Amino acid sequence: MSLYEWAVSPFADYGFMRRALAGTCALALGGAPLGVFLVLRRMSLMGDAMSHAILPGVAAGFLAAGLSLGAMMLGGVVTGLAVALLAALVARMTPLREDASFAAFYLISLGLGVLLVSLRGSNMDLLHVLFGTVLGLDDAALLLVTGTASLTLLVLAALYRLLAAECLDPGFLRACGGRGAWVHMGFLVLVVVNLVAGFQVLGTLMVVGMMMLPAAAARFWAVSAARQAPLAAAIGVAASVAGLLASYHYNVPASPAIILAAGACYVCSIAAGPQGGLLRARRGAPARFRRGE
Amino acid sequence: MFKTISPRRRALLLLTALALAAPAGAAQAARPLQAVASFSILGDMVREVGGPDVQVSVLVGPDGDAHEYEPTPGDVKTLAAAQALFVNGLAFEAWLPGLVKSSGFKGRTVVASQGVAPRRFEAGEDHGHDGHDHGHDHDQAHSHGDLDPHAWQNLANGVIYVRNIAEGLAAADPAHAEAYRRRAEAYAARLQALDASLRKTFAAIPAERRKVVTSHDAFGYFGEAYGVSFLPVAGISTDAEPSAGDVARLIEQVRREHVPAVFVENISSPRLVQQIARETGAKVGGTLYSDALSKPGRPAATYLEMFEWNASQLAAAMQP
Numbered sequence: 001m002s003l004y005e006w007a008v009s010p011f012a013d014y015g016f017m018r019r020a021l022a023g024t025c026a027l028a029l030g031g032a033p034l035g036v037f038l039v040l041r042r043m044s045l046m047g048d049a050m051s052h053a054i055l056p057g058v059a060a061g062f063l064a065a066g067l068s069l070g071a072m073m074l075g076g077v078v079t080g081l082a083v084a085l086l087a088a089l090v091a092r093m094t095p096l097r098e099d100a101s102f103a104a105f106y107l108i109s110l111g112l113g114v115l116l117v118s119l120r121g122s123n124m125d126l127l128h129v130l131f132g133t134v135l136g137l138d139d140a141a142l143l144l145v146t147g148t149a150s151l152t153l154l155v156l157a158a159l160y161r162l163l164a165a166e167c168l169d170p171g172f173l174r175a176c177g178g179r180g181a182w183v184h185m186g187f188l189v190l191v192v193v194n195l196v197a198g199f200q201v202l203g204t205l206m207v208v209g210m211m212m213l214p215a216a217a218a219r220f221w222a223v224s225a226a227r228q229a230p231l232a233a234a235i236g237v238a239a240s241v242a243g244l245l246a247s248y249h250y251n252v253p254a255s256p257a258i259i260l261a262a263g264a265c266y267v268c269s270i271a272a273g274p275q276g277g278l279l280r281a282r283r284g285a286p287a288r289f290r291r292g293e
Numbered sequence: 294m295f296k297t298i299s300p301r302r303r304a305l306l307l308l309t310a311l312a313l314a315a316p317a318g319a320a321q322a323a324r325p326l327q328a329v330a331s332f333s334i335l336g337d338m339v340r341e342v343g344g345p346d347v348q349v350s351v352l353v354g355p356d357g358d359a360h361e362y363e364p365t366p367g368d369v370k371t372l373a374a375a376q377a378l379f380v381n382g383l384a385f386e387a388w389l390p391g392l393v394k395s396s397g398f399k400g401r402t403v404v405a406s407q408g409v410a411p412r413r414f415e416a417g418e419d420h421g422h423d424g425h426d427h428g429h430d431h432d433q434a435h436s437h438g439d440l441d442p443h444a445w446q447n448l449a450n451g452v453i454y455v456r457n458i459a460e461g462l463a464a465a466d467p468a469h470a471e472a473y474r475r476r477a478e479a480y481a482a483r484l485q486a487l488d489a490s491l492r493k494t495f496a497a498i499p500a501e502r503r504k505v506v507t508s509h510d511a512f513g514y515f516g517e518a519y520g521v522s523f524l525p526v527a528g529i530s531t532d533a534e535p536s537a538g539d540v541a542r543l544i545e546q547v548r549r550e551h552v553p554a555v556f557v558e559n560i561s562s563p564r565l566v567q568q569i570a571r572e573t574g575a576k577v578g579g580t581l582y583s584d585a586l587s588k589p590g591r592p593a594a595t596y597l598e599m600f601e602w603n604a605s606q607l608a609a610a611m612q613p
Contacts, residue, residue, distance in 0.1 A: 014541050015572045135540050136565030247537035254537050 007241075010248045019137040020244055023145050024258060027210050028236025030149030031194050033156055033229035035215030037163060037187065040225055044216070046102060047208040050195050053083040053106040055113030058199070063116060069140050073196055080192035083109050088184060134206075134244075134254045148197035152190050156229075159183055164225055206255045210236055213262035220273025235265050326466045329375040331386045332359040333586040334445055335405055335454070337596045339379050341480045342458045346469045350375070352392075355588045359385065364392040372396040377465040379458060382406040385442035403461030405454040409444045412513055443511040443583065447518040448488035448600060452481045487597060488518075491604050495519040502611050506547055506575075507556040511583035521607060524550060540569065547573040554578045554610030578610040 011017045038044055057079030058072045065071035083105045090105075091098035137145075156163070162183045198207030214235035218228040243258030271278055325348045330336035336351035343349060350371045353359040359381075372378065373396040380386055382404035393402070444450040459477030463470035495503060504522035512523045524546070547555060547569070556578035557566055570577045581603050582593040593599035 010537070010541065014544060016540055016544070016568045017537060019568070020537070133565050135535065135537055136568045138564055138567060138571075141564075244537055248541060249538060251536040251538045253535070257536075 007245060016135050017244060019142060020134045021240060023137045023142055024134060024240035025237050026146040026149040027198050027207065028240055029233045030152035031198060031211040032214040032232035032236040034152065034191055034194055035211040036218060036225055036228045036232050039215045039219055044212055047211050049102060049106040050080055050191060051208050053109040054080040054196055056109055056116050059113050059116040076196035077192055079109055080196060081189060084188040084192055088188060144197050148193055152194055155190055159186060163187060203255060206259055209259040209262060213266050217266040217269040220269040220275050220277050223275060239265055326377060327375045328377045328379060329372055330379040331381060331389060334596050335379050335381060337586060338454055339458055342455060342473055342477045343462055344476050346472060347462060355586045357585050359584055362388050364388060368392060369396045372398045376400040377461060378402045379405055381442060383411055383440045383442035383444060401461060401465045403457060405457050406444045407457050408453050409450045412441050414439050414441050441513045444514055446512055447514040448484050449518060450514060451484045455481045487600060491519060494608050495521060498611050502553050502613060504552055505554045505556050505578060505610065506552050509581055509583050544569055544572050547575050556581055576610045579606045581606060
């Protein structure tokens with residue numbers, strides 16, 4: 001089997017493979033740069049928490065309108081934003097740190113979501129929603145994901161300087177005018193929209209992996225966010241291709257294959273990355289992550 | 294399955310108790326024959342033939358899987374109190390002999406499929422076409438050469454079932470033998486009428502369009518009777534998330550065989566089936582009922598309704 005047959009013809013022969021590739025690449029291009037900023041802000045677990053927080057909205061949308069893209073999207077965005085805004089407000093107005101207030105609100109939201117799901121009696125349909133169907137992307141789902149990615153990249157480009165400054169020193173922007181809060185809110189909106197759109201492609205749990213794993217891997221290869229963001233997107237795209245090919249040739253489910261491919265990139269980066277990777281650190285390069293040095 | 298005793302049934306039980314206390318002849322007249330059917334489709338047939346003279350209990354109820362059933366203590370009680378047991382036979386109810394033994398059932402056992410020409414599962418019906426071993430087990434795996442127990446999926450066999458049931462009931466309850474045979478013939482006539490009309494329906498569809506890809510393995514008799522080829526799904530059969538390779542094989546199969554319709558259930562998402570349809574031009578079929586009736590109020594609550602529903606779904610999907 002030639003390399004072309006192995007790596008290209010699955011995508012050339014089957015529309016569902018092309019759709020899956022387009023969807024996951026869009027997710028990587030939009031989500032991974034967002035993940036870089038989440039890592040910089042030490043909010044890496046926020047994506048995971050947020051994916052739980054949007055559950056009641058998605059469930060409510062599903063209960064109201066069935067398996068409707070629009071209703072579930074709307075519900076998820078509304079609850080996700082509500083949780084994010086409430087958590088941010090509490091963090092800025094009280095001494096409670098953002099991670100703690102976020103944990104509190106997402107747990108409330110998750111409880112509500114589980115309650116709503118069980119009201120339906122059977123939660124099988126909703127579980128399918130949560131685990132996504134990367135191989136069954138229709139036009140609407142594809143447009144949603146690619147549109148979200150485009151919007152994300154545009155907004156990130158516009159906000160980049162403010163966002164980087166805000167990431168490095170939240171006090172700085174607050175000191176020189178109230179725009180810091182707005183930048184932060186805009187960023188949270190992007191995260192929520194990406195998560196909710198991504199559940200169409202990989203499922204809520206998988207989309208978090210696509211957001212965080214490439215970003216965490218990129219951290220070992222570049223210092224500045226400006227370099228990490230495109231690198232993370234590229235790692236995400238590579239993981240998508242590798243995961244889909246593995247699913248095609250070795251008969252493994254597609255979504256976990258993609259996430260595990262991204263996870264493999266991360267593990268390799270830990271070992272070999274020039275910025276604090278274990279091998280470099282042992283050879284005497286600045287080991288900034290080693291404790292007590 | 295736990296059922297609460299309704300007031301009506303309680304009254305009936307009371308009457309039964311009184312009747313039992315009365316002389317034997319009177320008891321025979323007051324109490325309908327207690328019959329047990331192994332699964333819902335057979336239960337519906339026994340009800341049709343038995344009418345008001347028989348009280349039918351079903352072990353594996355609507356939407357239940359009679360291939361793999363775990364009898365409950367309630368089933369033991371039900372069977373112990375019964376005078377007649379109706380089973381499909383053809384090795385369908387593998388769990389039944391143990392239940393019969395433990396209940397101490399002393400009544401008459403009627404094998405409904407007696408006299409049916411049995412078919413065997415064909416090679417390839419339990420694995421993919423292209424010879425790959427995908428390592429996927431079908432939910433209800435039958436291996437090549439086993440008897441296909443789903444004989445009721447041919448209405449002509451259904452008529453044989455009905456007559457066997459009538460004879461079984463007549464032997465267990467000779468007092469009503471005439472009524473059983475009369476009802477059985479009337480019911481058989483309805484089955485035969487549907488059979489004739491379905492043969493006409495399917496004969497009107499061009500032969501090269503009379504094939505579907507399906508995840509069900511229960512339609513062998515149906516296919517033989519009405520000239521429809523049921524091609525097994527290559528790869529996908531469990532409700533776990535399918536791999537890209539599975540989906541590609543299914544698409545390849547539909548393209549190669551020019552299949553007009555796909556009836557695939559237990560697949561993780563309706564969107565995935567729609568994608569397969571988009572990519573191949575095949576239609577997506579609806580739900581087919583194979584081994585059990587649906588719950589009342591759904592489209593396949595009786596044997597006749599089930600058959601009409603399946604046939605209409607298949608015919609609509611194969612129509613050019």
